[in-house]
Amino acid sequence: MSMNRPAAAALAAALCLLTAACGSSSDGTASDSTTEAAGSTSGYPVTLDNCGEKQAFEKAPGRVVVMNGGSVAEVSTLIALGIEDKVVANQQTYGMSEVPGRAEAIKKLPTGNVTLDDAYDIPRETMLGLRPDLVLSVTTYGFDQKNGFATREQLKQVGANSYVSPQGCDDDPSKMTVADSYQLLRDMGKIFNVNDKAEKLIAESEKNIAAVSEKVKGEKPPKVMVLFSNMSMGSNDFSSVVAKGIINDILAKAGGANAFEDAAETTFADLSKEKVAATDVDALVVISYNDPDPAAYAKKLLKEFPQWPAAKNNTYVTLSDSMYLGPSNDLAVEKIAEMLHPDAV
Template sequence: MVARRLRIPITAAVLLASTGCSNATPETASADGDPVSSPAGYPVVIENCGEEFTFLAPPERTVVMNGGSVAEVSTMLALGLGDRIVANAQNYGISEVEGRQAEIDALPTGDLDLNDAGDIPREAMLSLRPDFVVSTYDGGFAADLGHATRDELRQLGANSYAPAHSCAGDVAEGTPSIEDSYELITDLATIFGVEDRAEEIIQTSRAEIDAVEALVADAEEPQVLVLFVGMSMGSGGLGDVGATGIWNDILARAGATNAFASASAGMFADVSLEQAADASIDGVVIVSYQHPDPESEAHRLFEEFPQWAASRNEDFVVLSDSIYLGPSNAAAVEAIARMSHPERF
C-alpha cells in the first residue's frame, strides 16, 4: 500500500477554546496520558502497512533495524537526521556516496547482541526505549521472528515504520521502482518535519537521472547480469542473481536490460551454470554486501564464461547501496550507463 501523510487539522475554535489565542501550540496526550505540547506542524498522522501512527513531535530516539538494508539509515543521513538515531544496525561497509560510509560507521549501534539474522531481538529493542523504530520490511515487527511487535512498541510509546512497498502482502502489487525510493524519502521527511530537504533530494535525483536518460536515449540496450556477492539469497550455480527488483528500473533508466529479469517472480533467481553459459551477457553489475574483494567476483565470471561479450571487454561495475531502495539511485543509474554506453559520456 502507499503511505499517506496526513496532518491532523486543529481548528481555530479548538485553539481559542483551549488557550484563548489563535496561534497557540495544540496540546495532545502522550503515551502515558500526560499532556504534551506539539510543535508547529504537528501532530502528524502516517498510515503505514494498514495502521495509523500519530507523531506528536519529530522522533528523538530512532532505532534502525538491519534487514540486510541501508536504505533507511542512508535516507535519514541524507535528510540530516543522524543525530536522531540512538542505535543503527544497518551497514554494508561500502557506499557510492562520498562520506556516507564514514557517517554510518560513526552512528551509535547500541552495543547490542544481534540475533542469528543479524537483527535486533525483542528484549534488546525494548531496552533501548525508542520513540520510533524503522524496519526494512514489516517482518521486522514479527513476534515469530523474535522481534518486538508494533503493539509492544506502541505500549512503549514508540511508533514504527517500514517502506510501503515491503508491507506484508503488498510486495506482489508491483516491482519496486525509483519512485518507491522517493516515497521512502518523503515519508521519513514528513515524520521528522523536514519536507524541504526531501524535496531538494528528490529534485536533484530526478534531474541527474533525466540527464543520463537523455544521453543514452535510442541506444541499443545491452543485456546485463546483476550478481549479488556476500549474500546467500539464492541456491543456483551462478550465485545470487537479481531478478525482480528496483534494479530493473535503474537498469532501464541507464539504457540497459536485466538478462535474468524473467528468471524468477521473486527478487533473486537460481541460475544454473548451463543457463549462464547460454546467456548473452554484455555487462556485469556486481553488488557488494560486505565483500572483501568484489572486483574478483567479476574476474571469476569472465574466466568461467569467456564467451560473454562482457568477458571479452571486461565490462563490469561494482555497486552497493545505490542499486537498492534509498536516496542514491542516481549514482547507480550513471555508473551503469557509463559501463553500458561509454561512448555517450
C-alpha cells in the same frame, strides 16, 4: 559469503532491497502510505498510514532505532536528510557506499551495544530496553513476533511509533522502483519536519536521472547480469542473481536491460552454471554486500565465462548502496550508463 536462510530472507526483503501494499506502486503513484500534517507552524501533528497502521507524531522522534533487515536504505535516508543525530541504535551497514563519507558516517552511529538474535536483528526485550520512540524496519518481517521481534502493537504500548519502508508491507521487493526511494525520503521528511530537504533531494535525483536517460535514449539496451559478490542464497551455483525489483528500473533508466529478468517471478533467480553460461551477457554489475573486493569477483566471473560479450570487452562495474532502495539511485543510473553507453554519456 554464504548466508543462512534468515539472513538471506532479510537481505531479499531489503531490496528495495522490500511490496505493493505499502509505499509507492510500480508506476510511481502512492499506494498505501499517506501522510497528513495539520495546520501548525511546527509541521505537527503528522499522521502516517503505514501498512494499515496509523502512526501519529506530535513532534520529531528523538530516539530512533534502525533495524538490520539487510538494508542501508533507512539509515542512509536519515543521513542524507541530516537527522542521523536522532539515531540511538543502528544495525544497518554495507561497509561501503558510492557516496563519499557515507560508509564512515554509518560506522560512527551508535549501535546501542545490541547483540543480534538468530534472525540477525534486534530481539524484543533488547528493543524495548532501548526506549525508542520510532523503530524503522525494511519490511514487516522486523515486527514479526514469531521471529522474536517486538510487534508494532508492543512498541505502541511503550509509546513508540513504527515504520515499514515502501514495498515492505508484503515482504516482497519484486515490484519496487526508484519511486519507492522517493517515497521513503518523503515520509522521513514529513515525520522529522524536514520536508524541504527531502523534496530537494528528490528533485535533484529526478533531474540527474532524466539527464542520463535522455542521453541514452534510442540506444540499444545491452543485456546486463546483476548479482551479489561472493554470496550464496540458494541451492544452485548462481543463487544471488537479481531478476526483479528496483534494479530493473535502474537498468532501464541507464539504457540497459536485465539479462535474467524472465528467469524468475521473484526478486532473485536461483540459476545453474549451465543456464548462466548459455545466456549472452553484455555487461556485468556486481553488488557488494560487505564484500571488500567485489572487483575481484567480477574479474573471476568474466574469466569463467569468456564467451560473454562482457568478458570479451571487459565490461563490468561494481556498486553497493546506490543499487538499493535509498537516496542515491541516481548515482547507480549514471555509473551503469557510463559503462553501457560511454560514447553517449
